[in-house]
């Protein structure tokens with residue numbers, strides 16, 4: 001899908017056409033201009049030619065059907081992965097299911113975290129904002145008539161704050177009532193701790209959620225897991241997060257992958273609690289989906305670890321890990337490719 005020529009095509013049209021077109025593409029999720037029935041036929045034909053709506057993709061479903069992964073093929077034949085996660089309690093009707101879309105901001109990732117399939121596959125290029133948004137348009141079309149995207153997480157391939165301009169442009173577009181109209185509080189961005197990005201986000205008007213991928217409670221351990229992101233020390237990171245909280249008054253989530261024998265001991269928990277026992281901080285423990293190099297902590301270890309943190313007053317949740325079957329869970333995107 002490419003709307004680059006839209007302004008030119010609509011330049012001789014009345015102003016309300018923009019609103020009409022935005023509604024067709026980003027709210028009604030048409031996949032052909034022929035579906036835009038109240039546009040004049042000649043305009044539909046022009047749009048067909050100058051602003052193609054097709055999105056090239058491959059879709060994979062996991063076994064329990066709670067998450068689906070799609071590979072979106074870009075104009076230059078590179079590809080990115082995006083995941084749709086369905087949350088529905090046992091007795092809830094299908095129509096009450098809620099959907100979270102996890103979207104990518106880069107093709108690959110330059111940070112090369114040692115536990116992450118995306119990082120290990122290398123970096124190709126930044127996505128443009130429309131390529132980020134198109135991932136949601138894809139899921140919007142996919143869910144059409146039986147559901148809608150409730151939440152968006154910028155947690156797919158890539159580090160959003162290393163592509164800040166395009167990331168924030170996409171976030172504002174997604175939030176715009178005239179386009180995708182998804183509330184800022186339903187948008188979350190996860191960073192490996194890129195401090196300039198945290199500072200910039202604190203100054204944005206958009207009140208979206210911030211998550212920090214921490215994964216270790218001291219610099220030497222973090223350097224082994226996240227060698228490039230560790231260019232920013234943990235103490236500087238904490239200062240940046242404190243400033244962010246002072247400015248925005250919003251809670252910040254610290255993501256912590258549970259890796260067997262690496263960061264899951266009682267000592268690790270105590271060190272983490274000492275670091276994160278601060279106002280508006282909370283921890284999300286993430287069961288690790290093995291990508292070859294490390295092993296996952298057992299469910300009992302994760303529960304015990306949570307207990308240690310909570311005993312020290314740190315609010316802690318355990319993430320339900322969807323999508324392991326299709327390599328769509330955290331740190332697994334790009335494990336298998338086309």
Ligand code: SF4
Pocket residue numbers: 109110111112113116117118119120156157158159192213331
């Ligand atoms: S964990 Fe995130 S920041 Fe690290 S390599 Fe993977 S995608 Fe990049």
